[in-house]
Amino acid sequence: MQSFQNGFPQALKNGLLNTIPYAIAIIIGTILVPMLLPILPFRAFSMKGLVLGVIWSVVVIKYSNVFYYDNNIVLNISNSLLLTSIISFLALNFTGSTTFTSLSGVKKETLIAVPVIATSALVGVVLMIIGNFL
């Protein structure tokens, strides 16, 4: 909440810096995932996305000051959950674009992955709100 004490322009600047990891997460999910598809571990696409999501979350936590995050544990968990959910969900959406996935396989993956991704995103949002008031 420090940003608001320093006036609106500062809050805007911090807010923009805060969104950079999310913009990069979208780039990772849409460009890096398909590029690395053959070398990422796991068969399920959402799990491949999870791998990159966890790696990106670790980088964001390490450089949290660059992106203007308060380095508190609740915000770190929240950002990690949200970033990983975004990348994992985007990765899941590439199942329709390959020559080796099947409808039955995607149905099975979707049935498991989507509720997990939705729950982590929801928990991430709640923790983000709590973390900003700490």
Place this chain on the structure above:
Amino acid sequence: MEYIRNVAKIEINSDKCTGCGLCINVCPHGVISMDDKVAFLANKDRCIECGACDNNCPVDAIEVETGVGCAYAIIKSWFNSSKTNCC
């Protein structure tokens, strides 16, 4: 590359099969092999449920549930009971 295991919905009725080999020729993933003039699923986990074998079998010995594995369409179908056809 292989996808999720033990999910492909494909069956070959060996009683109907005449051993013509057409399904083997058209399968893009080498799923089907021939044993003693009867086709069988040698690599079932590689099946992408494209339906080419089913469409080309002259005696209708193959049953496969076909469709495109599009996650977006599947998620959409949960909410509006539409078919899981792709985007």
